[in-house]
Each structure stands twice: as structure tokens, then as C-alpha cells.
Amino acid sequence: MKKIAGLYCLLWITLSPLIAQVNFTSSNLPIVVINTNGQSIPDEPKITATMGVIDNGPGQRNYMTDPFNNYNGLIGIELRGSSSQSYPKKAYGIETRDAAGEDLPVSLLGMPEESDWALIAPLNDKTLMRDVITHLYASRALPWSPRSRYCEVVLNGDYIGVYALIETIKRDADRVDIAKLEEDEVSGDDVTGGYILRMDKYGTSGGIGGNWLSDYPPIAGSWQQTWFQYDTPKEEDIQPQQAAYIQNHIDAFEDMLAAPDFKEHYEDWIDLDTWVNYLLVQEITRNVDGYRLSAYFYKDKDSNGGKIAMGPIWDHNISLGIGDYCEGANPAGWAKDFNIFCSGDGWVIHFWWSRLWSDPAFRQRIGANWQALRQDEWSNAKLFGAIDSISNLLSESQVRNFQRWPVLGTYVWPNSFIGSSYAQEVNYLRSWLTQRLGWLDASIAAVSDTTTPPGPGEEIFKLYPNPADDFVYLSVQDGTTIVQSYDVQFWNTSGQLILSSKGHPEGQPIRFDLPDTRFPPGVYICRVTDRFDRVRFARLVAK
Helix, strand or coil: CEEECCEEECCCCCCCCCCCCCCCCEECCCEEEEECCCCCCCCCCCEEEEEEEECCCCCCCEECCCCCCCEEEEEEEEECCCHHHHCCCCCEEEEEECCCCCECCECCCCCCCECEEEEECCCCCCCCCHHHHHHHHHHCCCCCCCCEEEEEEEECCEEEEEEEEEECCCECCCCECCCCCCCCCCCHHHHHCCEEEEECCCCCHHHCCCCEECCCCCCCCCCCCCEEEEEECCCCCCCHHHHHHHHHHHHHHHHHHHCCCHHHCHHHCECHHHHHHHHHHHHHHCCCCCCCCCEEEEECCHHHCCCEEECCCCCCCCCCCCECCCCCCCCCCCHHHHHHHCCCCCCCCCHHHHHHHCCHHHHHHHHHHHHHHHHCCCCHHHHHHHHHHHHHHCCCHHHHHHHHCCCCCCCCCCECCCCCCHHHHHHHHHHHHHHHHHHHHHHHHHHCCCCCCCCCCCCEEEEECCCECCEEEEEEECCCCCCCEEEEEEEECCCCEEEEEEEEECCCCEEEECCCCCCCCEEEEEEEEECCCCEEEEEEEEC
């Protein structure tokens, strides 16, 4: 969606006149062949079809004339996604089935056995890799993120391009590893887990529904609401006692988080590192939908720890600089601040994150985990090495994909960058991530102190980056339990007022742009006044 005059609208391009047929005979990727026997594929329910998968192994060529050696059998298939269903290149939900039409867990392309899979269809993402690479990054920071394998797909004899076969979010030992909640487990420790829940849109779009409403608005005093939804067990399977238990547990967690003394208690409720690293995944990718849509969390039985854990991640197709709305393409700024610059959206970030962010100890943990990841699993070598590895893998197949779907050089919602070649699209991704990492390295260090954490009553007052080029962030926290607001002024050394802004909440870093006409290179004084008329000063150097 692109924001225009306070409204949101969908902008699509018409591709049907441009779609070309491809003479597809072989690939360095696995080949997936689907036949619906003349049936159209609906949004839901799944129709019965057949699927064959050709995979001759690493380094081996796969030919359309080869036998189906990885899978050859029945599937259920339906369209998947919400807004993406408007694209001509469709994504599909797949369920492998036996002859009786029942779920048939199988291993596809080397991934652990399951019956539910997804074929994701990159179209607006012309690198073909944002979803895949984000799951790869997340798998290095969270307990699990869905695995995927690239393939080329033929549907009813028609070559339809490069897809990624990806695991869906499931509870089992190879995925979300929590206890299975049986139907008869309705009391005691039995009823305490495991549950997988999510925050998402409420309504019929994409088959998504709402199960219960949070007692707290996502933004204090706002009209928006937050709905929690059952994922595992599903709504049709969960027992009344189980639904009552998990609702009461989440409601009690929210009551604790909203209380004045929440800082003393929240670590008793949450698996802290999953929350911190989930935040870091959303921030490194600047996911426009982050925290607010497809936001999964889960709880195991109390006897297994029982804390609320965040994740797994899902749907990162509008991330890593692709989105041209709600600051999605800006490599600077926090994704968690979506509510500040897109407060009119119907689906905003729930209050959990701003509440936790207000605790200096939480931000300290963010800084510590960020440093640990950047030194190893999220080092530049590993992050950019993954991009290079995927672009090399797809060097052949992307040519066919863009013959079939000729979108290079064309706007497809919500493109912030339009490259004329695959190489330009990949280079943009690399350049954007380079800038993003630089901003995060500086900004996380600024909002967290991993060597001397703030003590009781200690204030935080920072301008960063400093010296600054085009923008600067101001963060104020006075170390008390009183919720503050503050007014900000910038003065030059001649005593002229350059900028004045009022009513900023404590604990929410605020971005100030520094246009050349008002902030030529030089030294400026930042004056901050709180509601008790206490004044603080900071020195800013504009480059």
C-alpha cells in the first residue's frame, strides 16, 4: 500500500500483455511440476492436484524429462497471501496427501518431514531473495526460522518462474519445538502449553480471523485495536479450557507489562533473548510489517519453562529497503517507530515493544546481543556472503524468470528502487544493507550502554549520530517512573532559534532532519525542556 493524502491505496502494474512463454527444458535448480487437471486454484479451500519434484542432487542438472525422484503424488493446493494475490505471479499453499486425501508428512528437497508447505512467488522483490535471506539471517539469531529451497515451477504445462519452497510455521521437534497440546489436556500443567499465537489483521482477508481482543490499545488513546489469534491448536481444535487458559495468561502478562513496576517482573514472563533477537531481525531488515502483522509468539508448558517466546518470523517480502511507504526504504530510523510516522494505519505496533524499550536494561540487552551477532553470525562476511551465494545460485534461472515475468525496469508495488537488470537490483540490496548496518551499529550503541548500564535514577540524554549529516536522533529518559514529555529547540552559536518542536514522549527517539538551508556546517545547541521546566543542553556538530 502506498500512502497518498492520508489514505492507503493499492498500486499495481498490468503485466498480462507482457507475459511471455518460456521454452523450459532443464535447470540447475530442482523442478516442481503441478497438474490441477483443469481446475482453477481458489483462495480456499484447497483443491486436489498432483505434484512431481525432480531433484538430482547438488551440482547435478535437472531435466523436465527426468523421473519425479523427490516426490510424486497427490497434493492439496490453494492460493496464499493477502495483497500479493493481486499479483499475476501467484503464491501457493501446498499440502501433501495420501490416496485417501489425508495429510501425508514427507521430506521435500531435504527439509524435515511435514505435510504443509508454501511456494512463495517473488515478483515485486526482483532480487528474488528477501524472504529467503531474512529467514536465513533469523535462523542464526532465533531458535528456528523456516527453511527454504529454490526451485522452478511448471503449472499445468506452463513455466511460471522461480519460486521458493518454504516450510510453514508448525509445532514439532524440527520447527517450533514445544510440547504438543492434546485435546484431553485441559487442567494442571497439561493445559499450560504448547501454544502458538499471532497478531495479525482481523477480518476475512486472507482467511485471517480474530479470536480475542487485547484489553490495551496499541497506542494509548488510539482507535486501533490488537487482536490475538490461535495458530496452534487451531481455532476449530482448541478446547474451551485451553482457550480460557491462554487468554487469561496473555491478559495477565499485559496487566503486568502495563503496571508501573513492570521492569521488576517482565523477565519472569518472557524468554528475553527471543524478544531481543526478534526485534533485531525486524530492525536489520526494516520490515514495514514488522511487529504488527504475521507477528508470531508461543508458549511451552510450565514444566518446560513456560515463558512467552517471540517468533518465528514470517512474511518479510516488504523489507530490506523495498517498501516505498512508511519509511520502508530509509536505511536510517527504527522499524519499531512505525506508530510515529504511520500512526493512521489500521494495524500498528502493539504497546509491548515501546514498553520494553523504555527499560534501560532491555536496551542494554539489545546492545549486547547486537554486538555478539555482528561479531559472528551477522558479520558483514556472512550477511553479504549469503546475498552473493544466492545471486550466484540464481544467475541462470533468474533470466528465465524475468522472461516469463518481465518486470525489470518497471514499478511493481511497493518498489522504492527500480533497476533495469537483476545485477542492479542485487547491488541496491547490498548498498541498502550496508547503510542500514552502519546506522544500526551507531544507533544501537547510542541507545544502549553495554559497559556501564544505567543505574536507578540515572538519566539518558543523547544526540546521535554526532557529528551529523542529514539528520539527528534525540533520546531522553530521566530515570524516574514519571512519564515525561519534552520540548526541543535547536539554536545556532549566534543565538538564533533554528528549530522548535514540542510534546515528544520520553523513551521514544525522535528524528530531526537537518536541511542545508537551516543547518549549514557548524555547531548548534540543543535545548530540551521537560514539563517541570527543567532544562538540559547538548552540543551538536552538523557536517
